[in-house]
Amino acid sequence: MTARTTISPMLARAGVTSFLALATIGGTLVVPGATADAEAATTSAAALRIAASKKGAPYRYGASGPHRFDCSGLTLYSFKRAGKRLPRTASAQYNRTRHLPAASRRLGDLVFFHSRRGIYHVGIYAGNGRIWHAPKPGAVVRLERIWSRSVSYGRVR
The missing domain is CATH 3.90.1720.10 (endopeptidase domain like (from Nostoc punctiforme))
Structure with a gap:
């Protein structure tokens, strides 16, 4: 599974605005707060x-x-x-x-x-x-x- 196939379903579920609030750094998902x-x-x-x-x-x-x-x-x-x-x-x-x-x-x-x-x-x-x-x-x-x-x-x- 590529990063593109992993992120696409995430975008669909989370919505673009929510997704932009998240960042992937070195394979670790970082959430503000x-x-x-x-x-x-x-x-x-x-x-x-x-x-x-x-x-x-x-x-x-x-x-x-x-x-x-x-x-x-x-x-x-x-x-x-x-x-x-x-x-x-x-x-x-x-x-x-x-x-x-x-x-x-x-x-x-x-x-x-x-x-x-x-x-x-x-x-x-x-x-x-x-x-x-x-x-x-x-x-x-x-x-x-x-x-x-x-x-x-x-x-x-």
Whole structure:
């Protein structure tokens, strides 16, 4: 398939005006305004890899690494190493993120668990309904299924 046959159907669907707002650079489609989303995705993917690299690190209340973590300490550490600053607590992290519907969540987004009293836990979304997190005293950083429907999602800006 040539570039001409690829672009022609695109022109027909998008319309000439919309198509002119797009540019193809080195085989990558660039959309105005998409730079921030691409940067956030790269940062989130790096934070996810960093959190996964801490598998087996013991839980310790108030710890934010590099060898022991509580839940918000793991997210703080992972995003800091990926180049973004987050506040210390899960609740403050929730307030700092862009809130998303579940259908829009991506790898590396934060998953916040809540009750009537507010946010009580946070992890990093790893796909397939799972998170990396530091769950509780006596446990270690691990990959686990999301166990509750009382969750919210947030993207670090």
